[in-house]
Amino acid sequence: MSDIRETxxxxxxxxxxLAATSGAQRTATLHAIAKGLRDNSAKIIAANKLDLxxxxxxxxxxxxxxxxxxNEDRVEAMAVAVxxxxxxxxPIGSADSSIVLPNGLRVTRExxxxxxxxxxxxxxxxxxxxxxxLAIRSGNAIILKGGSAASHSxxxxxxxxxxxxxxxxxxxxxxxxxxTRDRSEITELLKLDDLIDVVIPRGGEGLIRxxxxxxxxxxxxxxxxxxxxxxxxxxxxxxxxxxxLNGKVQRPSVCNTVExxxxxxxxxxxxxxxxxxxxxxxxxxxxxxxxxxxxxxxxVPATESDWEAEYLSLxxxxxxxxDIDAAIEHIQRxxxxxxxAIISDNIGATQTFRSRIQSSCVMINASTRFADGGQLGLGxxxxxxxxxxxxxxxxxxxxxxxxxxxxxxxxxxxx
Amino acid sequence: MSDIRETxxxxxxxxxxLAATSGAQRTATLHAIAKGLRDNSAKIIAANKLDLxxxxxxxxxxxxxxxxxxNEDRVEAMAVAVxxxxxxxxPIGSADSSIVLPNGLRVTRExxxxxxxxxxxxxxxxxxxxxxxLAIRSGNAIILKGGSAASHSxxxxxxxxxxxxxxxxxxxxxxxxxxTRDRSEITELLKLDDLIDVVIPRGGEGLIRxxxxxxxxxxxxxxxxxxxxxxxxxxxxxxxxxxxLNGKVQRPSVCNTVExxxxxxxxxxxxxxxxxxxxxxxxxxxxxxxxxxxxxxxxVPATESDWEAEYLSLxxxxxxxxDIDAAIEHIQRxxxxxxxAIISDNIGATQTFRSRIQSSCVMINASTRFADGGQLGLGxxxxxxxxxxxxxxxxxxxxxxxxxxxxxxxxxxxx
Numbered sequence: 001m002s003d004i005r006e007t008x009x010x011x012x013x014x015x016x017x018l019a020a021t022s023g024a025q026r027t028a029t030l031h032a033i034a035k036g037l038r039d040n041s042a043k044i045i046a047a048n049k050l051d052l053x054x055x056x057x058x059x060x061x062x063x064x065x066x067x068x069x070x071n072e073d074r075v076e077a078m079a080v081a082v083x084x085x086x087x088x089x090x091p092i093g094s095a096d097s098s099i100v101l102p103n104g105l106r107v108t109r110e111x112x113x114x115x116x117x118x119x120x121x122x123x124x125x126x127x128x129x130x131x132x133x134l135a136i137r138s139g140n141a142i143i144l145k146g147g148s149a150a151s152h153s154x155x156x157x158x159x160x161x162x163x164x165x166x167x168x169x170x171x172x173x174x175x176x177x178x179x180t181r182d183r184s185e186i187t188e189l190l191k192l193d194d195l196i197d198v199v200i201p202r203g204g205e206g207l208i209r210x211x212x213x214x215x216x217x218x219x220x221x222x223x224x225x226x227x228x229x230x231x232x233x234x235x236x237x238x239x240x241x242x243x244x245l246n247g248k249v250q251r252p253s254v255c256n257t258v259e260x261x262x263x264x265x266x267x268x269x270x271x272x273x274x275x276x277x278x279x280x281x282x283x284x285x286x287x288x289x290x291x292x293x294x295x296x297x298x299x300v301p302a303t304e305s306d307w308e309a310e311y312l313s314l315x316x317x318x319x320x321x322x323d324i325d326a327a328i329e330h331i332q333r334x335x336x337x338x339x340x341a342i343i344s345d346n347i348g349a350t351q352t353f354r355s356r357i358q359s360s361c362v363m364i365n366a367s368t369r370f371a372d373g374g375q376l377g378l379g380x381x382x383x384x385x386x387x388x389x390x391x392x393x394x395x396x397x398x399x400x401x402x403x404x405x406x407x408x409x410x411x412x413x414x415x
Numbered sequence: 416m417s418d419i420r421e422t423x424x425x426x427x428x429x430x431x432x433l434a435a436t437s438g439a440q441r442t443a444t445l446h447a448i449a450k451g452l453r454d455n456s457a458k459i460i461a462a463n464k465l466d467l468x469x470x471x472x473x474x475x476x477x478x479x480x481x482x483x484x485x486n487e488d489r490v491e492a493m494a495v496a497v498x499x500x501x502x503x504x505x506p507i508g509s510a511d512s513s514i515v516l517p518n519g520l521r522v523t524r525e526x527x528x529x530x531x532x533x534x535x536x537x538x539x540x541x542x543x544x545x546x547x548x549l550a551i552r553s554g555n556a557i558i559l560k561g562g563s564a565a566s567h568s569x570x571x572x573x574x575x576x577x578x579x580x581x582x583x584x585x586x587x588x589x590x591x592x593x594x595t596r597d598r599s600e601i602t603e604l605l606k607l608d609d610l611i612d613v614v615i616p617r618g619g620e621g622l623i624r625x626x627x628x629x630x631x632x633x634x635x636x637x638x639x640x641x642x643x644x645x646x647x648x649x650x651x652x653x654x655x656x657x658x659x660l661n662g663k664v665q666r667p668s669v670c671n672t673v674e675x676x677x678x679x680x681x682x683x684x685x686x687x688x689x690x691x692x693x694x695x696x697x698x699x700x701x702x703x704x705x706x707x708x709x710x711x712x713x714x715v716p717a718t719e720s721d722w723e724a725e726y727l728s729l730x731x732x733x734x735x736x737x738d739i740d741a742a743i744e745h746i747q748r749x750x751x752x753x754x755x756a757i758i759s760d761n762i763g764a765t766q767t768f769r770s771r772i773q774s775s776c777v778m779i780n781a782s783t784r785f786a787d788g789g790q791l792g793l794g795x796x797x798x799x800x801x802x803x804x805x806x807x808x809x810x811x812x813x814x815x816x817x818x819x820x821x822x823x824x825x826x827x828x829x830x
Binding site: 243376392 | 431434435508511514516520522527528529530612613633635651653654657658660661665747769770771773774775776777778779780781782784785786790791792802803804805806807808809817818819820821822823824825826827828829
């Protein structure tokens, strides 16, 4: 058996034990992990320094180095995040429904863990403890493969996590950090569909496509977020401006920011000029259609590629559309099934938008920036899905479970 | 654009319209399909005769020919099945939960269709109308690719279905039957992950492995059902016998029959002899472990391959085990995650079995034969899943939907 298959087989074995543990046991394990992180903060920071030094030598970008960096505050934040997951309701064993059939059989849809979860990610070492904690909360074993730039940090966090798990009486193999720098190890991992139930890649589009194209295991993923904000004819002007601003400038580098603003032609003259001004005052470059260009200064003419763009920067595409149908058609053509928002006081318009837009998050008179597991009440996120199978949208601990059938009878046979 | 991509693009377009239709509209469409089947019964039977003649010439097996054959009663049964699906509760738009967060946002988990579903199947022409009806019920467009032996029958049923859909005002491309006999068409279809959301193969293990290995689209599948029945030390003798018999002999060719019987050593002497006798009286060949061989006559010694066998015939493997732990370990090693049953009057034993066995269906004091969408109250089945992502166990119309987030606000922005 290869090393990686042996590791995954140990994870599978651990998952069987985990699945039958009580919620209280797993909560205790999570508190042990939080304590382990605090007690070993200095050790983790020392390991992180090795990654930072190597990163500096390799000339990594400042934003990348910032994501990689750990200090006492950040390790404390990791411990707090694990405690928050410990405080979540345990999903395992809860039932979505339980009915008694005419023949007396009780049929219960009961939540059980997925089994073994693999997470493949890039530079943030906090993903190691967050993802391990979400897996334990939901009774799953986890295999963690972080980016090679964070390998010392991930190994240190992984050791703390595994020791805490073992000290609380659960199998050490419940959480395994893979630390080799070899990409062929990922390729091999992705073939183990008999031992691993789901793979969640987190990072840039390149990593995600690599995983999707090489995996025999089901993948939960989102490639990108080209989020649209549509201002209807009956949009409140102040609300429209506040949500457009919040959607673009509050944190432009993340996937739930607004990339394209669509405006009903009857409202464009009223709504757009102050929005364009305010966006520009905040340093945003406007890429506008012809009609938009007439409503402001310094507007870059938009081309086809702007409608497709996930800028993740202080850029926005703006298009004036004939009506709500044209807005919906634009979205159906260019969207990424992440998050779309409408601002309107007209209930017919919001209902039309809601029923015709099939994105994972639809916002009605609210900012796209709320498309986030923490903001929507799920607790920490293990990932976001923009394909519809299994999970659609932000995914927390419950997303790492499935519903099975338990049938309780009194000797019934089928006739 | 290739023909098959063009077909799938039309399905995607139809799915957008379907997703925004009302439940009443789709119910009317289903009644139009049922009427179409009845009105065109003679035409469908004539097309079926072409397949039957070709099958006879090709020397197909009688059981295969029987699955392929349509007559007036069977077409009527197809119409009735569609009407039963029409009578089901419409899943689209229903909410699993709706909460108001402290900031006033209402967050609703709302059910929407998956989009475009492809079903790849073998000889039964009734799958064409059943699967189309389940797709329409749940607001999905569907692409149907049946076996070439049933191509005339499927084309005739498909035309009736598509005409009924068009006459009721929905897009004809809501249900498309592919009729070429070319397997490369399936391979091409399986690459269209931008146009098709899920593929469900139904048929033998060869077809299912072919689809799983060639698909870029998520696959919902089950390879086989090696179902176990465990008779605990505290099993009621009459119940144990009745359920063992029902599990093996009522319909041995289907995936939810019992293939392996495990018996606690303390109960084996009491329970097994009458069960072995009764099974043998029903023509069943017993493949037993050494301890089983002492408890009956004409028992074939079981080998490793018997524990792995999905017989689908009047054969059963029987093993006496030391205790419930040994039974669970046997199941964890050999099972297919389909259905496992325990017979016991001891609540501790049933709880242990339920928490440690992670199969898609767990039966407590009930026959494995109930592992079926119709029997468990789901209505007709689109398929069965033995992998845990998205659906686990029998899957009906609701299995063709997903939950997304709808967030209703009053202008909230994120701070």
